[in-house]
Amino acid sequence: xxxxxxxxxxxxxxxxxxxxxxxxxxxxxxxxxxxxxxxxxxxxxxxxxxxxxxxxxxxxxxxxxxxxxxxxxxxxxxxxxxxxxxxxxxxxxxxxxxxxxxxxxxxxxx
Amino acid sequence: xxxxxxxxxxxxxxxxxxxxxxxxxxxxxxxxxxxxxxxxxxxxxxxxxxxxxxxxxxxxxxxxxxxxxxxxxxxxxxxxxxxxxxxxxxxxxxxxxxxxxxxxxxxxxxxxx
Numbered sequence: 001x002x003x004x005x006x007x008x009x010x011x012x013x014x015x016x017x018x019x020x021x022x023x024x025x026x027x028x029x030x031x032x033x034x035x036x037x038x039x040x041x042x043x044x045x046x047x048x049x050x051x052x053x054x055x056x057x058x059x060x061x062x063x064x065x066x067x068x069x070x071x072x073x074x075x076x077x078x079x080x081x082x083x084x085x086x087x088x089x090x091x092x093x094x095x096x097x098x099x100x101x102x103x104x105x106x107x108x109x110x
Numbered sequence: 111x112x113x114x115x116x117x118x119x120x121x122x123x124x125x126x127x128x129x130x131x132x133x134x135x136x137x138x139x140x141x142x143x144x145x146x147x148x149x150x151x152x153x154x155x156x157x158x159x160x161x162x163x164x165x166x167x168x169x170x171x172x173x174x175x176x177x178x179x180x181x182x183x184x185x186x187x188x189x190x191x192x193x194x195x196x197x198x199x200x201x202x203x204x205x206x207x208x209x210x211x212x213x214x215x216x217x218x219x220x221x222x223x
Contacts, residue, residue, distance in 0.1 A: 030207065042200060042217055043153070048210040087153065089212075095158070095166055096141050096207045102152035 002026040004101035006088050011107045016078050020104045022071045022088035030093035034062050034073045037085045037103070046073065046086075075106075083108045113137075116201050116215035123191050123222055131186045131218050133201030141204045142184040143212070144168075144176065146197040153200065159184055160207075191222045 003025045012018040024032070031050040035043035047055055049064035049071060061074040075082055085103040092099075114135040123129045133142065140161050145153040145168075155168030157176040165176050173195060175187045184203075188195055198219050204212040 031210070033212065042214040045211045045213070050208075050210075089153075091207075093207075096160055096204075097155065097158060097166070097168065098141075098143055098202070098204075098212060099155055099169065100145070100153040102150070 002090055002092065002097070002099045004088055004090055004099060006086075006101040006104045008102065009105045009107070011109060012075075012078055014078055014080060014108055014110050017074065017076050018078060018106065020073045020075075020086050020088075020106065022073070022101060024069050024071070024088070024090045024101075026069075026090050026092055026099075028093040029066060029090065030096070031091045032062075032064055032071050033089040033091070033098070034060075034071075035087040035089065035100075037087060039084075043087055078108050080108050080110070082106065114201060114203050114213050114215045116199075116218050119216065119218060121218060121220050123220070125192060125222055126190050129188050129191055129220070131188075131199055131201075131220070133184045133186070133215060135182055135184075135203045135213075137203065137205065137213075138181055139203040139205045139209075139213075140181070141206065141209070141212075142178065143202040143204075144174075144184065144186045145200045145202065146170065146195075147200060147217075148197050156186065156199075188220075191220075193222050196220060196222045
C-alpha cells in the first residue's frame with residue numbers, strides 16, 4: 001500500500017522562504033507530484049519529480065530522494081496569494097494509482 | 111471546449127437515491143481518477159481507470175460504482191446515497207502511466223440530506 005505524510009499546517013511571512021515536507025512509503029514508485037489548492041477550487045499542478053534531485057520552476061522548487069522516501073516543496077519570495085493547501089501525491093508503478101497526502105495548509109502573513 | 115469537465119457542479123439528493131456524477135475529458139487520456147475531498151482527509155481515491163473497460167478500486171470504493179465504456183467518460187454512481195457521502199468529488203485524468211501531470215475537473219459538491 002501507500003502512505004503519505006505531510007504537516008497539517010504551516011505559517012510563514014510574506015517575502016520569506018518556506019519548505020513543505022512530504023514523506024512516503026509505497027510498494028512501487030513512479031513519480032511524485034505537488035499540487036496547490038485554493039479554498040473552493042480544484043487542485044492545480046505545481047511540479048513533478050521521478051528522479052532524485054531538485055526541479056526548479058520560478059519561485060517554486062521540488063526535491064526528491066527516493067532512497068529516503070522524502071520530498072519537499074520550496075516556495076521562495078512568498079506572496080499573500082500563496083496562502084493555500086499544498087498537496088503531495090505519489091503514483092505507483094503497478095496500476096498507476098495516484099494517492100494524495102492530507103495536504104498542508106499554508107498561511108502567509110504580512 | 112477542450113479539457114476535463116464535471117457535471118453537475120452542485121447536487122442535493124436524498125438518502126437512498128441513486129445519483130451519477132459525470133466526468134468527461136477531451137484529450138483521450140488513458141488514465142482517469144475519482145476522488146472525494148472532506149475536511150481533515152484530503153483527497154481520497156475512490157476508483158481509477160487505466161483505459162476503457164479497465165477499472166480498479168482506490169482507497170474508499172465502498173458505496174460507489176464506476177464504468178468506462180468510452181475513453182473520454184468516467185461516470186461515478188452512488189447506488190444508494192448516504193449522508194456520509196456528502197463531499198466534494200473531483201475527477202482527474204492523465205495521459206499515460208509516465209505522465210508528468212494529472213489534470214483535475216472543477217469538482218462536484220454533493221449534499222445528501
